[in-house]
Amino acid sequence: MPSATLTRNRWDWIPVMLGVLHFAAVLWLFVAFPALAWWQVGLCGLAYAVAVSWNINSISHNFIHNPYFRQRWLNACFSFMLSATVGFSQAMYDFVHMRHHSGNMDRPDDGGRTIDYLSIYKHGRGGRAENVWHYTFLSYFRDDPAEILRAMGPRRAGLALQAKLEMAGVAAFYLVLLVLDWRFVVCMLPFNYLGQCLSSLNGYYEHFGGDPDRPIAWGVSTYGRLYNWTWLNNGYHAEHHYRPKAHWTRMPELRRALAEEQRRAGTRVIWPPHALGFLDRSLSPRRLPPFPPQKEIL
Template identity: 60%
Template sequence: MARPAYRLLAHSLWDLIPVALGLAHFAFVVWLVLAFHALSWWALLPLALVYAVSLSWSINSISHNQIHNAYFTPAWLNRAFDLLLSVTIGFSQTLYRDIHNRHHRGNSDRPGADGKTIDPLSIYQRGKDGQPENPWAYTFLSFFRDDPKPIYDEMQRKRPADARWVKVEIGVTVAFYLGLAICDWRAVLVLLPFWYLGQALSSLNGYYEHFGGNPDSPIAWGVSAYSPLYNLLWMNNGYHAEHHYRPKMHWTRVKAFHRDIAGQQREAGVKDIPVAHGLGFLVAHRKD
């Protein structure tokens, strides 16, 4: 694909949308803390739930698309946007990129002969008898199981500049939230469990992106959700089978790609669900 005339953007003018939403998400986090004491509990609790959902939304849309097709042409601008995402979401975007790329190397694989999966996020990693793990255990425990150290150590050996940037992202993120706590420690304390809930919701989303997929068939590695509203708000994250089949495809092209390969998908038995991935638990899933 030819680069657009507007050289700051590496792929498409449509990327102005996730960039603007990333800035808006950061502003929302700051506003929620600063406005904490001016809000009644009737307003605060729904807003805190919106905050939790917004974390999963950003991880699976804005952050996800930045990982696969970085928005900007200048490397320094992508570094800056990665830093913004790190601060907003609460963890290193650069480290998450390597974790997510490892996810694509394994594609939610089953454990091998050594009892381990290539994909550190695989829903089969702690399942029994070749079956996926229980969705609620995966959703609420994944946060506590994550061990990014081996992935960071590999990054440090192969790409030390990225490893140094991980430290910058973590340091700035910690400093940012310490600053917010100085402004209003009660607000940060109240929002902390909702931050964890946001991470859990992201795991829930990831579970149903692969539950019912076929780890042995590339075209069926993922599970898609074609709800128009979901894909509008989540920037086509619903086209997940298509994404795993062609992970470097730009988010604006996956819908057309789905139309091109729909016949092949039917033949391969690619699964799709009628709701957003995060609501996959509402669907009666067939057991083959």
């Protein structure tokens, strides 16, 4: 049952507390930074990068689909905190991610357009997905905040305003850190980029090998217990794309309900966590046929 504060159920205190701890860890790293040896900075930087991807794909992702709080102001505060933690606007991520679910990794039309900003097919050739490493390391530079804000338009004016405020808040937060210790910001910037790249890598294998034309097979799932315990059931990605509003705690139950339908549709399952999907031999590009061109987007 939900509590008086949380929207869905008491299990949401887990991602809420993890989100707070992640933000606190960033602050701790800033305070501890001057006393750390270079190798300690390197290890903390790598942990920070992994944590950025982890947050985006677990805490932040679930927050988009099922906001944790009943009160709007609490959701707004949590959104600002997440934005400062990972380094970009949560509200903008909300819009981009909803487009992701609208397009579901759609293939480009004759004009090269996709509904899904994150589509792995957008920059691919011959109906195939883009090379994984191109997608992983170039996606960060393809984001255009101005274009996304324009796409929000009058219908999402409130979200666009929140995105602008969050971008200003993130800029102010890191400007203060820059003034207090510019070395910390300069040192962590490459690790933040690495974290964004790891998130793109994760997203790539959440869909590579899936079928963009069959809703039950849009996503690619992986059912390792450790991955799903630590990433809040993000491994159940085919199930998530088929039922995006299903709560993260209900994913195993949803898998059981869809098992036969998924089997008939050939929904793909891999054995490693998504970020290590390149280790799964079934995903070799030579074994995956190209999909036919998609109809023009109206």
